[in-house]
Structure formats: structure tokens, C-alpha cells
Amino acid sequence: MGLLSIIRKIKKKEKEMRILMVGLDNSGKTTIVLRINGEDTSVISPTLGFNIKTISYQKYTLNIWDVGGQRTIRSYWRNYFEQTDGLIWVVDSSDVRRLDDCKMELDNLLKEERLSGASLLILANKQDIQGALTPKEIAEVLNLDSMDRTRHWKIVGCSAYTGDGLLDGFDWLVQDIASRIYVLD
Amino acid sequence: MEEEQYQTKQTPITNETLDSITQSKHEAMLSRLSNLHQSRLLQQSLTRNSSDSNSSFESTKSFLTNFSESKTSIESQLHLCRNPDSSKPTLKSDLNNISTSITDLERFVAENSYFLPSYEVRASLKTISDLKETLEIANSELLPKKKFSFKNKSVVKKEMSNAEPVVRVCDSVVAEKHSVQVRDSLGFRNEEGVVLVKHFGGAKEGDFTLSDLNGCEVRITGCFRALYIHRLKDCRVFVGPVLGSILIEEVEGCLFVLASHQIRIHHAKGTDFYLRVRSRPIVEDCNGVRFAPYVLDYEGIERDLKESSLDEETGNWENVDDFKWLRAVQSPNWSILPEEERVSGVNISSSEALSIDC
Secondary structure (H helix, E strand, O other): HHHHHHHHHHHHHHOOEEEEEOOOOOOOOOHHHHHOOOOOOOOOOEEEEEEEEEEEEEOEEEEEEEEEHHHHHOOHHHHHOOOOOOEEEEEEOOOOHHHHHHHHHHHHHHHOOOHHHOOOEEEEEEEOOOOOOOOOHHHHOOOOOOOOOOOEEEEOOOOOOOOOOOOHHHHHHHHHEEEHHHHHH | OHHHHHHHHHHHOOOOOOHHEEEEHHHHHHHHHHHHHHHHHHHHHHHHHHOOOOOOOOOHHHHHHHHHHHHHHHHHHHHHHOOOOOOOOOOOHHHHHHHHHHHHHHHHHHHHHHOOOOHHHHHHHHHHHHHHHOOOOOOHHHOOOOOOOOOOOOOOOOOOOOOOOOOOOOOOEEEOOOOOOOOOOOOEEEEEOOEEEEEOOOOOOEEEEEEEEEOEEEEEEEOEEEEEEEEEEEOOOEEEEEEEEEEEEEEEOOEEOOOOOEEEEEEEOOOEEEEHHHHHHEOOEOOEEEEEEOEEEOOOOOHHHHHHOOOOOHHHHHOOOOOOOOHHHHHHHHEEEEEEHOOOOOOOOOOOOEEEEE
């Protein structure tokens, strides 16, 4: 029995992924997490602190850390960097004015050594709003092409409101992490 | 390693003292493992058929041979790039190719890691990270870093095509600050001392921006998706239901009447907010802001509120979270507007005159 339960534990552990979800306030992080988990998104207060959501995705268990994006609490993001397999950066595609802020915060994040191995998914959210910038335009403003070549990244347009694009993004992220994780022991 | 696990698990099955439940569990586990093993063998034979030299044979020796071949080839490529005689134009794509080969090699290790001795896996991973480091150094030495900079773009003003019976039509202004040209959203910008009127007719239109207004009065009727407010001074702003969120930054001495699903208020000073909101409104870096319930009225507002699921008074207008005051006692930065100081109703049905009942 002892051996079996140990093996089961290892098997279970292998399939867990830790995903950190950050971005400026008002970008729709919490709505994305609730939408992908099939929960009610009609009443969501701005996140004071963080939410953790464990969801089964394909054959993996995702631990999603959704951390609030208000300026005051951005300095606490670093407390969540450790052991991160996947990083999701959420952008409000209709908030043109704050794209500079958005770029600056993302650049700071990518300098972080503890996140250097993490796959990066950029979600260009709110694509359903008329006049929102396209993922291509967002990629240009954020200058994603100049990113460190060893970084695995992808930008996907999505709408947490309709649910469009979310699965595309998460599929890529989960596959990319899965292909990187080695069975060492 | 897979083989070892497989055998270890066969031993308890032969033990007759095990009860039937445990035994069936063991059998299930065993069959699962054997299925896994079979599928792996199958996949291996497939890859063996499809590609010849690079396929894994579940042999450490052939893995090591392949690995060291790739490693040598990457190293020699890197060496070529460092050679000053190498032609400049292809340098960038060469380095890119090397990066791809390293990624391929990494995947190769990953695919074979399950049968390799852990020492070999670790050694291979170390080699890969060394290669990556060398590539990074080569990159930074050989390629000049591109610097991100903002360039000034000329401001293009454009009249809005569907001119409504408005006091001033809204502008569409191209953003100035980005090096990449991005269009700006609809909105009222850079006005002083005027009345600005906008009506959203269609179902759930896009976003709208109010920025750099001084001493203005803004009336927006109908439903739309998102509202961005930036740098307003001494303004009065009356807005119909917003289906998504409202973001407010840097306002002073204003009065806002707003309905939305989410409301965030940053850097507001001496401003009153009359809100209908489904979630808890938040303030950050504010002082002297006061809150009261929504009081707006115009022809058809009931229908608009219902369409946006904002017809119900949730009472959240007073459940304000202050990000600069994370304590149980009331924040000194905001307060509830005393009833005797509130306006009791605002009707913006006619665009000519505004009636405020006090």
C-alpha cells in the first residue's frame, strides 16, 4: 500500500502546473479565470489581494494564482513568483492610454530571474469591445518581438465576456509547459 | 526505469494474503501501467519508422551519440558566428537558427528523459543551459540591442461621421505617445467650459473616453461597454449604464453620476460620486471623495438599465474598498454623502436644459 500511494502521489504531482496571472488593474484577470472555470461572471469586485483557483484542464491540474493589479498591490506580485511554470499577462485592449504603463510593468516582470523559465501567454482581452486594439497592434506596442529569444511566448486575442480565444490561449500554455517539464526522478 | 517500476509492482500481486479489493486495485494499476508501456512502445516504433537517425531507441548509448553530435554542431555554428569574417547580414538569422537547434535539443532530452539514468539527464540539461548561456553572450556581443523609445506622432483630428444633435461632436484623436501608431477610441478630449452630449443608440456599443476636460458638463445616454475617465477638473458627468467597467484617474472637484458593473477610482480629490454598481467600487490614492446612490433619469433609462442588468439597486455604492486603507476601521479618504447635501434627481432627457432637483 505504501508504495502505491507514493507512486500515486508522484503521478499526481507531475501533472500539476502553477500559473501566475498578472496585469494592470481593470484588464479582466478574475473574469478570465471565472469564465474558463465556467463560473458566474456577472458580479466581480476588483481584486483586493489574490484568488487561487485549481482547475482540471485536459489531463493536468492547473493552480491559477490571480493576483490583483491595482498599483498599490503590484509590489506584492513578487511574492508569487516562486515555482511558476506559466505566466499569463492580461492586457485591456481597449485601454490605449495605459499601454505604456502596461509595457513598463511587463518589462519589469520579465527581468525577474525567478520567472525566466516560465512560458509567457499574453492575453489581449476585451476583443469584443468595438475599437479594441488587435493582438498584432498590442504586440507591436509591447515590442514583444524584441523579447529574449529563449522565452517561450505567444499572444492571443480573447474576450472574457464572450469566452472567445481563452481556450486557444490556455491550450498553447499548457502544451508548452508540458513539453518543457522533465521527469527527473 | 520504467521496467524497474513495472517489476516491483508485480511482486505484491503474488502475495495471497491480500484481500480482493486491494488486489483488484493492483490489477487496475497494473493494466494501466502496461497500457502506458504499450503505448510508449507503439509511439517509439512509429517514430522509428518515420525518422531514421534521430529517433530514440531507448538506449542510453544512441541517445548520447545523438546528443553529442547535435552539441558539437551547435558549438561549431556558434564558433562560426563569432568569427569576425562571417558575413554580417545573415548573422541574426544564424543566431536564430542556433537558438532553434538548442530548443530542439532540449525537446530531444525531454522526450528521452524517461529512460535515461538521472545523471545523464542532469548532465544533458547542464550542457543545454551552458549552450544557452554562450548563445546569450554571443547575442549581446554581436547584435546591438534595440532600444525602445517613444516618438512623437503628429496629432490628426477627425470629425465623427455620424454627427448627432450634440453641442460638440466627439473627436477621434491618434495617440501621440506610442512609437507604434495606434488609433484612439471615441471620446471627448481637451475641452473647456462646454456642454458635451453623446447618445449611444445601438445595442451595447464600444468604449468611450473623457479626458482633459475643465469646467465641462458631460451627458451620455444609452448603453455602452466601457468608460475611461482621465484628468477632469470641475466637471459634472452624467452617464447611462456601462455594461463593463469604468476607470477613473486624476479628477478634482467633480460630480459623477455613474452606473456600471465595476468602478475603479484613482487619484480623485474633493469629488462626489452617485453610483449604481454591481460589485464593490474601489478607491486608490483618493481623498475627500463622497458617495451616494445613483440618481440619473432620462427617457428610456429603465430599459437601458435592465438591458445592462443594472436595474436592481445592490446597495454597493456604499461598500467602497480603499486600497490605501486596508484596515477594519473606516478609511479617512472617503465618506458617505450626507442625505441633506445630495441632489435628489438629475434628468438629462432634453439636451437643451438640465434640470437638477435639489
